Amino acid sequence: MTRPTSRDVAAAAGVSQATVSLVLGDKWRGRVSERTAALVRETATGLGYRPNLAARxxxxxxxxxxxxxxxxxxxxxxxxxxxxxxxxxxxxxxxxxxxxxxxxxxxxxxxxxxxxxxxxxxxxxxxxxxxxxxxxxxxxxxxxxxxxxxxxxxxxxxNLAMADGMHQVATHLLHHGHRRFLHLASAVDSWTFHVRARALADLLTPTADLTTVKAPLTVDGGRRAVETALAAPGPRPTAIVCDDDILAAGACKAARRLGLRVPEDLSITGFDDLALATAVEPELTTVALPAxxxxxxxxxxxxxxxxxxxxxxxxxxxxxxxxxxxxxxxxx
The missing domain is CATH 3.40.50.2300 (Response regulator)
Known part of the structure; x- marks a missing residue:
């Protein structure tokens, strides 16, 4: 339904548009009678009229x-x-x-x-x-x-240099000899996470093995996704690259539950450098974003x-x- 205009209010109240503007703009005193002002306000309310104050x-x-x-x-x-x-x-x-x-x-x-x-x-x-x-x-x-x-x-x-941040993570892990990676990706369908995924894949392919799993952006979501991924058959990844520190905290919990040491058995990295990054043990390697x-x-x-x-x-x-x-x- 079309939103009523000031012209509609004027027609319904039997007054001019100028009078409507004066009343609804609270500039009517001394120029419009109180009775007319009340009529205009009641008519506007009855029609559901709302002035486009944002544009004004x-x-x-x-x-x-x-x-x-x-x-x-x-x-x-x-x-x-x-x-x-x-x-x-x-x-x-x-x-x-x-x-x-x-x-x-x-x-x-x-x-x-x-x-x-x-x-x-x-x-x-x-x-x-x-x-x-x-x-x-x-x-x-x-x-x-x-x-x-x-x-x-x-x-x-x-924008933040998200692709460069992911390149820094991957280069750091490659320098430490990692060749089997798990990307713990956010399940949020957002441009920023797509950029991170593309950057990681571009750098690691074809020199390293990369598996991607998605998880809700929660500690428990990250934990459950990593527990499932590490239980899958085949060689276990040696590094988990997480889209967020919250997911990385979940990955650390999964590693502990499975009896894996971080970083001796499994390296884990985050993204954001939240306060959480230094609250977990061991403290997280992560990409600092100047929010x-x-x-x-x-x-x-x-x-x-x-x-x-x-x-x-x-x-x-x-x-x-x-x-x-x-x-x-x-x-x-």
């Missing part, structure tokens, strides 16, 4: 508010992204409204109704991209984080879009942090 506020530049869409705040990475975005926003007199998708990485319900009318733009993780359909706001500038740079519809893309810088660049790119200025930047560098969970391949 964007033109006026009056709200100075950005929306940050992430899968969940339970993941430390996205909390750090918010910290970076909020820091840059504050320096420019902006605020950041945080929307953790209630369904994680899946489709989300619209939590806003009319709240998006108070937004100037959106910064969104590709892992919560489905939430954008629920939120709407197609007329708002959009900055995508960790997403396919060839995709359209966004004013800018902020706060992602947030900073995301907000900077959105400010540029609001200013009408094109914004591009190279991928944000990442680096491998070598700890005790990786070491030389076991002697046959």
């Amino acid at each position: 506020n964007l033109r006026l530049g009056s709200t100075r508010t950005a929306l940050l869409v992430v899968p969940a705040l339970t993941n430390e990475f996205f909390a750090r992204v918010y910290t970076g975005a909020a820091r840059i926003a504050a320096e420019h007199g902006f605020g950041v409204v945080l929307y953790p998708s209630p369904d994680g990485t899946g489709p989300a319900r619209d939590p806003f109704a009319s709240a998006r009318a108070a937004l100037d733009g959106v910064i969104a993780s590709s892992m919560a991209a489905a939430a954008l359909d629920a939120i709407g706001g197609d007329d708002l500038p959009l900055v995508m984080l960790d997403s396919d740079p060839s995709s359209t519809g966004a004013a800018a893309h902020i 706060e810088r992602v947030g900073e660049q995301g907000m900077t790119a959105l400010l540029a879009a609001l200013d009408g200025t094109p914004w591009t930047a190279p991928d944000i560098p990442v680096h491998l942090v070598v700890r005790d969970s990786s070491g030389p391949a076991p002697t046959p």
Whole structure:
């Protein structure tokens, strides 16, 4: 059904569009009678009319508010992204409204109704991209984080050098003599995880054996996937490359349950360098991702879009942090 317009409200109330604008813009006092103002408000409510304040506020530049869409705040990475975005926003007199998708990485319900009318733009993780359909706001500038740079519809893309991070992991393990690899991949269908998988396969094929298994992005999901994979017939992998530190923690639990030593029998690596990486024993070799810088660049790119200025930047560098969970391949 077509959304009612101010013209529809004016026709139903028997007044001019100018009168509707004055009343709904709260500028009617001294220009419109209280009786007429009440009639216009009642008519608008009855018709379900909602003014397109998002477009108006964007033109006026009056709200100075950005929306940050992430899968969940339970993941430390996205909390750090918010910290970076909020820091840059504050320096420019902006605020950041945080929307953790209630369904994680899946489709989300619209939590806003009319709240998006108070937004100037959106910064969104590709892992919560489905939430954008629920939120709407197609007329708002959009900055995508960790997403396919060839995709359209966004004013800018902020990406980490994920492929290089995976290359650093693989090169480190190859240098230690590993030739049988298990890739514990996230089951989340997201561009960032596809990039990691392609980068690992490109470097290891055909010099090494690579098996890939997918798991939910939880410690228990990673544990169960690794237990099943290591119980399969054939030579056991000597290194497990995980898409995330959470999965790597699950892999470490699986190794212990199977009586395997890390890293003497099995090297395990993660991705993200969360606090979890140093909470497990042995501490994880992992790729450190500067999450706060992602947030900073995301907000900077959105400010540029609001200013009408094109914004591009190279991928944000990442680096491998070598700890005790990786070491030389076991002697046959």
